[in-house]
Amino acid sequence: MNQALAAFPHDSLAQAWRLGEYHTGAMEPWSQNVLAALLAAIGGHDVLEVGTYLGHTSAVLCLTLETLGGGEFLGAEIDPERRTRTLQRLRALSLPRVVVNVSPQPGIELLKAQATESFDLVFLDGDHTRAVVEMEADEATRVLRSGGLLCGHDVYGVFDLAGVWTSRGGIALRVPLIHAAGGLGIWQKP
Numbered sequence: 001m002n003q004a005l006a007a008f009p010h011d012s013l014a015q016a017w018r019l020g021e022y023h024t025g026a027m028e029p030w031s032q033n034v035l036a037a038l039l040a041a042i043g044g045h046d047v048l049e050v051g052t053y054l055g056h057t058s059a060v061l062c063l064t065l066e067t068l069g070g071g072e073f074l075g076a077e078i079d080p081e082r083r084t085r086t087l088q089r090l091r092a093l094s095l096p097r098v099v100v101n102v103s104p105q106p107g108i109e110l111l112k113a114q115a116t117e118s119f120d121l122v123f124l125d126g127d128h129t130r131a132v133v134e135m136e137a138d139e140a141t142r143v144l145r146s147g148g149l150l151c152g153h154d155v156y157g158v159f160d161l162a163g164v165w166t167s168r169g170g171i172a173l174r175v176p177l178i179h180a181a182g183g184l185g186i187w188q189k190p
């Protein structure tokens, strides 16, 4: 095993790297799996992701939606090249029952433009400053349906966002960090 693979904190990550399923900057595969399992558990159909990057987690969410009978995936990605690459990744998948859109708007603007109680899962992974994530979380709470899930990445480490979730009565999962931050915040709308 080379030095880079040996440095991974988890065998599954080295495997994901070899298979091309993981890319530096994307959410860790184990947290992607948790997110997909939660979406399946609530039988969600409408998902909004803030900060799609290159679309790795977006792809997991869209494939999960497809297995659940289809729905809508709406992303926000402010970097034009990353937005294009997200769309390319998603268009390369077989998603006949999923309507895919990725907006160039900042997450907070995109969230504000959505109808109340129109999503089952909102995943925040864009701007990681606490004040912005708090605003996004407030808007996400509005757009989520009852029983819907507000999730967010990088709740531990340098961004220290766990309080965004715990202050709302949610949880912050502490999992192996690959970079300076990681972990998953989860809150369910009553």
Ligand SMILES: C[S@@+](CC[C@H](N)C(=O)[O-])C[C@H]1O[C@@H](n2cnc3c(N)ncnc32)[C@H](O)[C@@H]1O
Pocket: 025, 026, 027, 050, 051, 052, 053, 054, 055, 056, 057, 058, 076, 077, 078, 079, 082, 105, 106, 107, 108, 125, 126, 127, 128
């Ligand atoms: C950590 S990456 C996201 C990783 C992605 N969710 C994944 O798991 O593969 C953060 C991304 O958010 C984008 N971003 C930063 N601020 C944003 C904002 N306010 N709205 C939307 N996207 C934003 C960045 O351009 C970057 O591509």
